[in-house]
Amino acid sequence: MSMLSSYLTLAAVLFCIGLYGVLTKRNAIIVLLSIELMLNAVNLNLIAFSKYGVQPSLAGQIFSLFTISVAAAEAAVGIAVLIVLYRGRASVNVDEFDELRG
């Protein structure tokens, strides 16, 4: 049981670091990277539960594979959007992109 809790603690630490990055960093690339960190924290949880959960099964591991591939696609799209934005504004600072201001 102690194995599960240590995995979960690690995942929580990773998630919080990622969240901190998302909330505080101005550079959009770093924000994207922090999102990857949060995703990986989730993956770690999935795997931890598939191994040490109440009903261990392979489903968790398969899910994490899916997540990794979808995350790769998402990262590609995200980077592409960033490049377009950079072409338009010559900047990747998130706080400058406030066209949706109410």
Place this chain on the structure above:
Amino acid sequence: MDNTFFAEYAWLVPLFPFIAFAVLTAMGKGLKKTGAWIGTIASFLSLVLSLCIAGERLSGNAPDYGNQMDWITIGKLKLVAGFEVTNLSTLMLVVVTLVAFLVNLYSQGYMKKDERISTFFAYVALFTSSMLGLVLSDNLLTFYIFWELVGVCSFLLVGFWYQKPEAKAAAKKAFIVTRIGDLGLLIGLLLLFWYMPGHALDFTTLHNVYDTQSGAISTGITTLIALLIFVGAVGKSGQFPLHVWLPDAMEGPTPISALIHAATMVAAGVFLVVRTFDIFEASQVAMNTVAIVGAFTAIFAATIGLAQNDIKRILAYSTVSQLGYMMLALGVGSVTGAMFHLFTHAFFKALLFLGAGSVIHSVHTQDIREMGGLGRKMKITAWTFGLGSLALSGIPPFSGFWSKDAILTAALDKQPILFVVAVIAAFFTALYMARLFFLVFAGKPREGQHAKESSSVMTIPLIVLAVLATVSGFVETPFNGWLGHWLFPEGAEHDASGLVMVVSAAVGLLGLYIGWLTFVKGTIRRNAISDRAPGLVTLVARKYYIDELYHVLFVRPLQGLGKVLDLFDDYVIDGVVRLTGHGASALGRLNSRLQGGQVQTYALTALISIVILVVAIAGRRFW
């Protein structure tokens, strides 16, 4: 021909002026001259129809005609509205339409140069229509509605020249003071409605209840109802202590003073008491109150009239005084006397007001001290005004003599003290009319005054009214009680007293003679009284300080209350309103700051919200 042929169409009489009002209001300022004619023609049509009805009723024993329809049905309660044509309402119809028509005609000249002439005629038409509706009403509910409508018209017309602050103040005063009376009337009507068998408010049922089953309503309640109704009449007819609005109402155009504040609307109070007379008769207290208030008003207003200098105000106090006579007549039980005096008074007082208007129109002042010698320049006005003055002073054989005689006879029968009071008031009446007439028309013309006779559109009504003021008294003389029998076939009282005739003629002539000695011959010095008792003259000239008294007693405290309520409104009510508004906009500002377009702020908000949500859910589980 059917005996009720015209009576069935009586509802058209108020309708004509109402149509004129609607047309004039809709078309507005486009029609200047035409608008005036629309009003005049409408009132003429009403007059013709009224005369037809009168002719029909005079020609024989035509039955009373009434027509009702259900107006509002609430459960078992049914409110009806309708009109009825009796000899009484026919008399009023003729008086109102005749005076209204003549005033319309006269106003064509008097108001010719006014910018808002079509508005004026629209108001006059609305007034005529409401007054006729009031006369024709067969129940107290519609009566009350029309009663308020004439009040509104009076307000609008007194304040017609609203650029003048005095006119504005007078209009407000007229409205508020009569409102006090109307409140009494309203409470009286509600009580009546509550206590009447079947909640009926129509005059026929009222009559039957008090005539045949006189026990349906207890005496105490009857007295209360009668007094409350009388409060309404006091307000409308300018009786003491609610008389203060009527002299101020003279700020309105003079034809209005003639129509509303002399001939018709102010007589509505008397008419109200006449129509509900059965209630009054059932209560001796109410009758005594009416008689005393009437007599007191008669002498009280007559003395004030002696010391006024504004031609219209003298006439206004005279109106108050004459209405007091009518109330006195009612109080001593002479309905015929009251209606008869109402009838003759309508003619001679309208005549006097229109004559005064003709003078004012010509010399542009209302102060009689600045007039004089107008008799030579304005022959028709002077002659007609003179006839009106004779009628008002009660000189035989003019109409006022006969009607005043009827009242005095009734008063002597019932209560000699009231008779004495009324005789003294009659003396004062003759005196102030002599003063007014001689100061305006006799003597030397003032220098620099370019008086000239008014145009014929204004003098013709004067002549017609002068003829009526002269002859209309013959419908009811001590030798011939025709009017009384026609109006009230069941219980017409008819007394003749040689003593009363002699006394009343004598005091009238004495008043005129003293006036002549003072203001023409100069045998009696004009300031004979003011030298000896200056305090008395000031007291009378200041109208016994009633206005000042009311100002201190009622107006100031009410204004203080108004101020307090205003502060309450400003700080408490408005404070709450402002708090709501400011709270909402502060919330809005907060929200709009959140909508900064910063994606990280959104994420932070989402995070905080989730944390709060989790804490809340977890907290619920544990507590």
